[in-house]
Amino acid sequence: MVATAFSALAVMETEEAQIARGLRRRDPDLLDALIEQYQHRLLRYLLHLTGNRATAEDLFQETWLRVLEKGHLYDGRNRFVTWLMSIAHNLAIDHLRKRSPDSLDEMREPEDGAAFEPEANGPSPLDVAVARQEHEMFDAALSKVRPLFREVLVLRFQEQMKLEEIAQLVGIPVATVKTRVYRGVMALRPALKGGAQ
Amino acid sequence: MTNYEHDRAVDLIMRRGVEDIAARDAAWLESHLSRCADCAEYAHLAEGTGELLRSVAVTASPALVAATQARVRARAEELREHQARVFLVAVSFCIGVLSSTLSAWLWWKFGGWVAERIGLPASYVAPGILLFWLLPAIVIAVLMLAFPRPLLERSFMISLGGEREGEKR
Secondary structure, X not given: OHHHHHHHHHHHHHHHHHHHHHHHHOOHHHHHHHHHHHHHHHHHHXXXXXXXXXXXXXXXXXXXXXXXXXXXXXXXXOOXXXXXXXXXXXHHHHHHHHHOOOOHHXXXXXXXXXXXXXXXXXXXXXXXXXXXXXXXXXXXXXXXXXXXXXXXHHHHHHOOOOHHHHHHHHOOOXXXXXXXXXXXXXXXXXXXXXXXX | OOHHHHHHHHHHHHHEOOEOOOHHHXXXXXXXXXXXXXXXXHHHHHHHHHHHHHHEEOOOOHHHHHHHHHHHHHHHHHHHHHHHHHHHHHHHHXXXXXXXXXXXXXXXXXXXXXXXXXXXXXXXXXXXXHHHHHHHHHHHHHHHHHOHHXXXXXXXXXXXXXHHHHHHO
């Protein structure tokens, strides 16, 4: 098992190193492949962060342009996805600060709301309707959670990132990440309890 | 139960599922959750949050991906061209510095040789060559100081280019 873990680590290191080399060369084929590979994760993260599909799509493109331009700064020591998300995070924060310089809490845009398509997860129409209602309640509750908390919730629970990776990505101490995750989860309590009933 | 125990439980709840936690820690957490209603509720909420977030389907459209790839390729091409231009400018600069240094040395030697031939003292020849060497740059600098706007304005430069093109025709 230890050997498997070591070989997996070695493969990961090789992949990250290959990406770093490709980015230094600004290899267009590599960038195409990376865009394909991380398209959904990146858009999902940006969508949760901004709450607006059009903004998220603009930032999606800007993020990849930034990856191209700043690719030489990626050293391959950390996971590429963490570096990618940190670029997206910085762009989103810049964008949102321009829109609302005082506070990131005010950054939800008017067309917020049913941005996410819930997956059908029940066999019967009734199950589908119930699941959809739960998702809608959850989405509504999630949209009310402060973006700072929403971001770490998405990174932790959806992107399955380690607390240390989130801290590195967002540029905050691990203790702050834990506080945000805790408070984010607690902010969703009414929606989760309502959904469970 | 102490605050430390609750903090430890919350930390383990946040980490499990993504990070490997030791079997001893996992057993301790289960034991704590069976005794602490607040932490058990938090664990349940965290699990529910994760399940709901993971079930949200957000996909990038193929058009967005294709547009992004096209923009990235175009920008990569731009950057490559810019890099090539910068390289050419750098090479030209180096060649310019080398050739001017070499030619300055040659002129200096030539001036010394001429001075020796006609019997002039070196105290006249050295400033003469220096003046001859610097004169074009001094003239251009004086002109630019005297007429700063028309010489520096882009429109003037463009019109100059246009006139030259017109002359060629």
